[in-house]
Amino acid sequence: MPTRPSLLILSFSPIRSDPRVLKQVQLFAPDFDVTTCGFGPAPDGVVEHIEIPRDARAWVDDKVSIATRRYSRAYWNIKAVADAQPKLQGRRFDGILANDLNAVPLALSLNPVHGVHGDLHEFAPREKDDNLQWRLMVAPFMRWLCRTYLKQLTSITTVARGIADQYEADYGVTVGVVTNAAPYAARDPKPVHSPIRLIHSAAGQRYRKLENFIELMKDAPANVTLDMIVMPNEPDYVAELKTMGAGVPGLTFRDPVPYAQLVETLADYDISMTFLPPTNFNLAHALPNKFFEAVQARLGLIIGPSPEMVAILEQYGLGAVVPDFSVESLRAVVAGLTSEGVAQWKRAADAAAHDLSAEAQNAGWTEAIRRLFATVQPS
Known part of the structure; x- marks a missing residue:
């Protein structure tokens, strides 16, 4: 042989x-x-x-x-x-x-x-x-x-x-x-939930400013919920986040799931919040796993004005770009969500799933x- x-x-x-x-x-x-x-x-x-x-x-x-x-x-x-x-x-x-x-x-x-x-x-x-x-x-x-x-x-x-x-x-x-594209997953977009289900999955690192999402939910509209999956990279910081988020309406912390199950888990949501303040050079140029995982889960996306993500999101019509990295601007985008608009984003993710898959990249x-x-x- x-x-x-x-x-x-x-x-x-x-x-x-x-x-x-x-x-x-x-x-x-x-x-x-x-x-x-x-x-x-x-x-x-x-x-x-x-x-x-x-x-x-x-x-x-x-x-x-x-x-x-x-x-x-x-x-x-x-x-x-x-x-x-x-x-x-x-x-x-x-x-x-x-x-x-x-x-x-x-x-x-x-x-x-x-x-x-x-x-x-x-x-x-x-x-x-x-x-x-x-x-x-x-x-x-x-x-x-x-x-x-x-x-x-x-x-x-x-x-x-x-x-x-x-x-x-x-x-x-x-x-x-x-790119950090996720493997292609054959699935159909799920109907939009009521209330609209938001998800943010991230490494638990202080420079990512995950407290922004807690501040968002303190005054978020009643038609949205947010689940956060935070990896324990910095355990003290993650503990602080959970203390800050205790009792905030519509906010839930979920336990991390194995990577092989992540896209399947995400598919039960409507929108991935991929909002990364540019606290260092690499975050300013971020094009992270979670962006592509959301596409394979057939979710819409809400992102900040990160140029690498913006180019792809706008090319395929995958979601909304927050004009800056303030909580106020993020809250304004979330307040404008409609079931019809989110459904359109989910259909766009379905259409883009082959192009934006790991197999293509x-x-x-x-x-x-x-x-x-x-x-x-x-x-």
């Missing part, structure tokens, strides 16, 4: 529950011997999984090396990198798909036959640029990683055009776009890996 080419998918994340990386595994496992390396148990369909302990942080915390600008030492001292390196050292892969900037140097060090494709999930040099300490200490390290390693990659993709443009402008590399990865395997790196 002929052997299939080997592909390592490297991600310092729990791959079984990481939607973007899981799509890569599902896309390439039929044609490659896929090995994964990341946190948690093996995803389905791989020939091997190299597990990194969950307590091995993937974040740089060697403060001395960062402060003294010994950036190479700081990188190789990242706990997740230090755990993965000896497990991967000496292995020879035909190709590697490295997820996020913190996986790129390790992937390149393995010298795969055909090179490394980098999939960058954020604009790393400005990932937390709302935090002064991060800007002063970590951002220079991220810029060093980009300057040192990005041009060594055979190809690069990222999640949105604005982020790709910034990488190209700052580091002189060509970057393709593969994944062509960017397929082509990148095809080109990767058409080259041979110098030994």
Whole structure:
């Protein structure tokens, strides 16, 4: 039997529950011997999984090396990198798909036959640029990683055009776009509920300003309800939100659901609130999973004036754009909702579901890996 080419998918994340990386595994496992390396148990369909302990942080915390600008030492001292390196050292892969900037140097060090494709999930040099300490200490390290390693990659993709443009402008590399689209789901739009059911599903992180939704519901019209599914990324913040929301009419916090069940869960609602104040560069250019999950659930969308989302929403007629990121403007849009208008948005989502599916978007990865395997790196 002929052997299939080997592909390592490297991600310092729990791959079984990481939607973007899981799509890569599902896309390439039929044609490659896929090995994964990341946190948690093996995803389905791989020939091997190299597990990194969950307590091995993937974040740089060697403060001395960062402060003294010994950036190479700081990188190789990242706990997740230090755990993965000896497990991967000496292995020879035909190709590697490295997820996020913190996986790129390790992937390149393995010298795969055909090179490394980098999939960058954020604009790393400005990932937390709302935090002064991060800007002063970590951002220079991220810029060093980009300057040192990005041009060594055979190809690069990222999640949105604005982020790709910034990488190209700052580091002189060509970057393709593969959005965070959700897999196509065959379903019909459900009738609009009375009251209209709003949903917001999000990571529980303070910079996302989820308290805006609580303020919205304190004076929302009686014909809407809002459920919030908030992941416990920052448990203290999530606890604050639940305290703030206690007793607010029409507001309910729901427990998180597994990713595989999320679109089915969302389908019981009418509108997804994908309203992300631009508190940092990446949120300003956000084109998040939840936008595309709403389309596959056949929901309408209410978004802020985030340019990446606005372009797609207006192209397909998927919902409403709030003119700014104030609670007052958001409340005015919600107050103007009608069952007829929401039903039209849900029909538009149904019409756009194929175009905006992962199956359509994944062509960017397929082509990148095809080109990767058409080259041979110098030994």
